[in-house]
Amino acid sequence: MSDLTLKIGRLVLANPVTVASGTFGYAEEFADFIDLNQLGGIITKTVTLEPRPGNPPPRIAETSGGMLNSIGLPNVGVQKFITDKMPFLRTLTTKIIVNVAGKSAEDYPEIIRILDAVEGIDAYELNYSCPNVKEGGLSFSANAHVAESVTKSVRAVTNRPIIAKLTPNVTAIGEIGLAVEQGGADAVSAVNTFVGMAIDIPSRRPKIAMVTAGYSGPAIKPLALAKVYELYKKIHIPIIGIGGICDTNDAIEFLIAGAAAIQVGTANFWDPCISIKIVEGLQTWCRQNHIQKITELTGSLKIK
Amino acid sequence: MSDLTLKIGRLVLANPVTVASGTFGYAEEFADFIDLNQLGGIITKTVTLEPRPGNPPPRIAETSGGMLNSIGLPNVGVQKFITDKMPFLRTLTTKIIVNVAGKSAEDYPEIIRILDAVEGIDAYELNYSCPNVKEGGLSFSANAHVAESVTKSVRAVTNRPIIAKLTPNVTAIGEIGLAVEQGGADAVSAVNTFVGMAIDIPSRRPKIAMVTAGYSGPAIKPLALAKVYELYKKIHIPIIGIGGICDTNDAIEFLIAGAAAIQVGTANFWDPCISIKIVEGLQTWCRQNHIQKITELTGSLKIK
Amino acid sequence: MKTLKKAVVVPVLANVQVTHDTWHITLEDKQIAHDSCGGQFVNVFVPQNNGVLWRRPFGIHTTDPDKGVFTLLYKQIGRGTTALTTVKAGEALDILGPLGNCFTHTSDLKEAIIVAGGIGIAPFPLFIQHLVQHSVKISVFYGARSKIDFCCLDFFRQTGVNLHLATEDGSSGHKGFITAPLLAYLQTLPDKPGARIYVCGPTPMLAKMKELCRDTGVPAEVSVETMMGCGFGACMGCPVPLENPASDGRLYALACKDGPVFNLEEIRFDE
Amino acid sequence: MKTLKKAVVVPVLANVQVTHDTWHITLEDKQIAHDSCGGQFVNVFVPQNNGVLWRRPFGIHTTDPDKGVFTLLYKQIGRGTTALTTVKAGEALDILGPLGNCFTHTSDLKEAIIVAGGIGIAPFPLFIQHLVQHSVKISVFYGARSKIDFCCLDFFRQTGVNLHLATEDGSSGHKGFITAPLLAYLQTLPDKPGARIYVCGPTPMLAKMKELCRDTGVPAEVSVETMMGCGFGACMGCPVPLENPASDGRLYALACKDGPVFNLEEIRFDE
Ligand SMILES: Cc1cc2nc3c(=O)[nH]c(=O)nc-3n(C[C@H](O)[C@H](O)[C@H](O)COP(=O)(O)OP(=O)(O)OC[C@H]3O[C@@H](n4cnc5c(N)ncnc54)[C@H](O)[C@@H]3O)c2cc1C
Numbered sequence A, B: 001m002s003d004l005t006l007k008i009g010r011l012v013l014a015n016p017v018t019v020a021s022g023t024f025g026y027a028e029e030f031a032d033f034i035d036l037n038q039l040g041g042i043i044t045k046t047v048t049l050e051p052r053p054g055n056p057p058p059r060i061a062e063t064s065g066g067m068l069n070s071i072g073l074p075n076v077g078v079q080k081f082i083t084d085k086m087p088f089l090r091t092l093t094t095k096i097i098v099n100v101a102g103k104s105a106e107d108y109p110e111i112i113r114i115l116d117a118v119e120g121i122d123a124y125e126l127n128y129s130c131p132n133v134k135e136g137g138l139s140f141s142a143n144a145h146v147a148e149s150v151t152k153s154v155r156a157v158t159n160r161p162i163i164a165k166l167t168p169n170v171t172a173i174g175e176i177g178l179a180v181e182q183g184g185a186d187a188v189s190a191v192n193t194f195v196g197m198a199i200d201i202p203s204r205r206p207k208i209a210m211v212t213a214g215y216s217g218p219a220i221k222p223l224a225l226a227k228v229y230e231l232y233k234k235i236h237i238p239i240i241g242i243g244g245i246c247d248t249n250d251a252i253e254f255l256i257a258g259a260a261a262i263q264v265g266t267a268n269f270w271d272p273c274i275s276i277k278i279v280e281g282l283q284t285w286c287r288q289n290h291i292q293k294i295t296e297l298t299g300s301l302k303i304k
Numbered sequence C, D: 001m002k003t004l005k006k007a008v009v010v011p012v013l014a015n016v017q018v019t020h021d022t023w024h025i026t027l028e029d030k031q032i033a034h035d036s037c038g039g040q041f042v043n044v045f046v047p048q049n050n051g052v053l054w055r056r057p058f059g060i061h062t063t064d065p066d067k068g069v070f071t072l073l074y075k076q077i078g079r080g081t082t083a084l085t086t087v088k089a090g091e092a093l094d095i096l097g098p099l100g101n102c103f104t105h106t107s108d109l110k111e112a113i114i115v116a117g118g119i120g121i122a123p124f125p126l127f128i129q130h131l132v133q134h135s136v137k138i139s140v141f142y143g144a145r146s147k148i149d150f151c152c153l154d155f156f157r158q159t160g161v162n163l164h165l166a167t168e169d170g171s172s173g174h175k176g177f178i179t180a181p182l183l184a185y186l187q188t189l190p191d192k193p194g195a196r197i198y199v200c201g202p203t204p205m206l207a208k209m210k211e212l213c214r215d216t217g218v219p220a221e222v223s224v225e226t227m228m229g230c231g232f233g234a235c236m237g238c239p240v241p242l243e244n245p246a247s248d249g250r251l252y253a254l255a256c257k258d259g260p261v262f263n264l265e266e267i268r269f270d271e
């Protein structure tokens, strides 16, 4: 057995395979399919301060090799999350990472303060891809200063590990990564969805009610991998790689490019067992390739 | 017969279908396959001031639904372009748009000055995606000021239409579009390739010698469409849409999103006749849908 | 790879074309054959994925718990269903299920009025199998574009249901939409309080049904169709707008988890 | 849709498996059967594109100009070639060709020494058909992993070529690489100036051949394999590093346009 454990700051994961926010519900949805405790960690659907209804339909569209979504972060709000969702999550032995988002910069420390009083949360992932309403709707990680200051404000209110989840829709993601590192993040996760769009020709309407949407799935893998590599060259904190990971090989590519762990997103939808298959696939691959510790792989890209 | 003609500034194209730089050689490569004069226009492989050998292999890799390339702009240099390539291009009746790139901002007006003395060129496309060596390798359209000033410097030396070709790898492509409009561009073309990467697991080497590469093909279509739409909302000059266009429907989607014309890129590689098939497909579709003038389509997206 | 219940690879026993565009596939799985109720669906992984990312949902059409088999009735409309037609007996399908909720059968039900448009007929035979066992009176109002589109007519005749047909082209039954003979029937219905309508069909028909039920005062349940990214509540891609915000403030229900069966008066179709 | 020459949809006459991993496909096209010379290739659009974007290049294996047919010999290695094995007689393939250049046969050629590794044998029968007509002496050095990998041995025997085999596992012919018997042969070759080597095989073999030709002074031509985005000079994705910059300053040739046949001494394999 190879050693698949790794550390994200002080957070120890049993293996590098976690599941991406918004693609795994609050884990209960997957209990019929897999043994949740075999995962390295579970990242919850985004939680916000107030309940949100989500966007009108159509919210999703299938494109060749990818999908578009504009779900609109529907969720019951942080209070009901604590009373309705945390009890189940607390029954699990895998790491629980709660993903949070704010409408304004102030929302982040406020929601984290509330969650910090709750047991059974191992870390936070800060969803920085949602629109910063006060700043004209640009996402929180579109701007290095904003990303740094929000991270700082969260750092000030919690000792739990914080993971900043970055949008890829920027000119230089490395700068944003540096900023959140500066702000005190323990790790970054990269990437959230890319901005995409599709049109229904007969009606001339966008295929998603909100017009533009987030693009995910196999089609974005090469893009996400390049973002992870860009971050790896620039920053010093661990990177959790996300984007189009559909099988063990995809996961290994992200590790080689510089990720310490990975998240499986869209692939959960067509194969709810895929995350566990990847855990098993990594174990097999490491054994066959005489990898003692999975951490050897991270950033092992060979360049002439 | 529907009227497929359109104008890009003063440039009149017989139809909206042109072919993307670097995917169509200098047109001669396609003379065995199609009647070149049925195209709306031909955009040449990028020409630079000095000859360039191009990058070492591997230069290309296939991914699911897309491809990666780092060709490195190999070309014979502007002088040999004029003597070796222009004579054939001048025999064509379709519009000839010469794509140019520089290593530094000064290269652009210099090469345009040289080309302006040459007959048979209908417009220039300025490839702003290549690294600006003096500015630390960021592309010329990663920064609005740089993009504007380079465009101005070109505007100062030519009366021919200039089309600024934008990189999508930016936070806000609309701002860059506005900047080149300000600089005097007659149109923008959007988009060039996205930064992507792939790794060969057994060797742990990047699949492309230059490590990161440009991602193109069907996988980028939703992303490119969103960029065109973002530009359409922001700028006033025409947009030429590019990115993953593989058939007539793809072309129509770009027109509805705001493009006045389109470029077929990667699809030329697997079907060298595809550009002409799209010209014919547009004609059929317009007839069936009672579209008198193709220009009606541009920006006709319906939003509630 | 051990997986828990609900994700199964099941043998295909038959896959036969039953109309010009509709197919009937027979699958073997004891648990699904035993546990499913009318209205529930399975989500099918489509072999050869030419860019097809999501599974495709299909209502459970019939079950034979003794033999441990169940069937689906599907219409070939796009990439996924076309790929499905190429699956052969002896192969296997990767499916999730049973998913979703069921048409309800309360003890006060005297007459079930089933209203189906086109392929919307698919989920009803299983429900009818159940109702027959409980001796509920069954009327089926079934509309299609043309005579050649009807499926399962033999099944309805054998079951002895009260069958009403309509076709848009008049090739069989009433000429026009099925809602016309339905309205006539409801207006003369002696025992309205014991009747309940069950609907599945295209969205314009559902909107029309809503009006009709409001006017006649007969309650209805509807099985809705939406795009489904996952089928089990994970993607939140299948919202169904609610007429009134739910008690917890929600504006939308999820078709796959809270449905696919809803009370017709609770949901909206105008978006 | 009128297309000019070189982009054609051709009938498949046969597609048969000839070894555990290699297939032989027969296609009908008068022009290709008539115009092609050994070394040229066709670029095949692969049916059912599971994310396969590019065509797949294959050397023209044999031609029968009288019947207007030609054949390809291909090894199943990945997605594209696997899809190709499912193509049946009676179907059609969308191909571009003939593309690229040919092995050269100058009038002073007395002996053609053909060196093939594995599927590198594919382009030679066509060239041999041509050489036989011109009564050139032909020696074939053909290496494979094992006996079961050899193709076309009957063809070579019928043609009366001087055939040398080697297998890595020693199951047939010399045990080891084919370059060993080749070297022995070259060292005792009486008429070196009239001899020319023609090579096709895996890159390590080509690098080895380069050394061997330098040492023995026998000139060689090589058919190279690179990734090909287009096959007709448009993508510039198939560079072959040159030993010395060309007269026009180029550091690379293009495999599809300037090749696939090159003088072995002109190209580099170290990258
Ligand atoms: C709960 C549920 C039960 C269903 N039961 C059955 C059944 O028993 N028999 C049956 O034949 N069909 C049923 N359907 C519909 C079936 O799932 C779709 O016809 C199928 O997914 C189409 O797949 P495709 O790849 O062939 O079409 P695609 O190529 O994906 O689509 C073709 C066209 O149809 C549209 N479309 C596809 N699926 C849907 C959808 N679900 N809602 C709205 N528009 C859509 C697409 O936008 C596109 O325009 C059911 C759907 C749901 C949600």
Ligand SMILES: Cc1cc2nc3c(=O)[nH]c(=O)nc-3n(C[C@H](O)[C@H](O)[C@H](O)COP(=O)(O)OP(=O)(O)OC[C@H]3O[C@@H](n4cnc5c(N)ncnc54)[C@H](O)[C@@H]3O)c2cc1C
Binding pocket: D041, D056, D057, D058, D059, D060, D072, D073, D074, D075, D076, D077, D078, D079, D080, D081, D082, D119, D122, D123, D224, D225, D226, D227, D228, D260
């Ligand atoms: C001019 C030319 C002539 C050829 N003639 C023949 C022939 O006659 N018979 C024959 O069997 N094959 C021939 N080949 C090789 C053939 O084109 C490849 O085997 C085929 O494209 C593989 O397709 P695939 O989709 O099955 O493999 P893929 O799934 O694309 O690839 C499988 C693996 O092989 C590697 N690979 C694929 N193609 C190439 C390549 N061209 N160069 C280097 N690595 C590659 C990939 O990187 C991958 O690792 C020729 C190639 C060229 C360039």
Ligand SMILES: Cc1cc2nc3c(=O)[nH]c(=O)nc-3n(C[C@H](O)[C@H](O)[C@H](O)COP(=O)(O)O)c2cc1C
Binding pocket: A020, A021, A022, A023, A045, A046, A069, A071, A073, A099, A127, A165, A191, A192, A193, A214, A215, A216, A217, A218, A220, A242, A243, A244, A245, A263, A264, A265, A266, A267, C235, C236, C237
């Ligand atoms: C339907 C859907 C909903 C998502 N919801 C969230 C969310 O609530 N919060 C978040 O941080 N990311 C969300 N994401 C982004 C994913 O977590 C992930 O970053 C992205 O999909 C890229 O990974 P993938 O290609 O593996 O899906 C969502 C993605 C999808 C497809």
Ligand SMILES: Cc1cc2nc3c(=O)[nH]c(=O)nc-3n(C[C@H](O)[C@H](O)[C@H](O)COP(=O)(O)O)c2cc1C
Binding pocket: B020, B021, B022, B023, B045, B046, B069, B071, B073, B099, B127, B165, B191, B192, B193, B214, B215, B216, B217, B218, B220, B242, B243, B244, B245, B263, B264, B265, B266, B267, D235, D236, D237
């Ligand atoms: C192999 C290859 C070479 C390219 N070379 C150039 C080039 O020389 N100049 C340029 O402006 N764009 C170049 N491009 C970008 C294309 O013109 C186009 O913008 C991009 O590929 C997106 O369109 P597509 O998805 O249709 O290919 C190249 C693209 C490819 C795939």
Ligand code: FES
Binding pocket: C227, C228, C229, C230, C231, C232, C233, C234, C235, C236, C237, C238, C254, C255, C256, C257
């Ligand atoms: S289909 Fe995914 S939540 Fe309903």
Ligand code: FES
Binding pocket: D227, D228, D229, D230, D231, D232, D233, D234, D235, D236, D237, D238, D254, D255, D256, D257
């Ligand atoms: S394969 Fe495209 S240029 Fe050679």
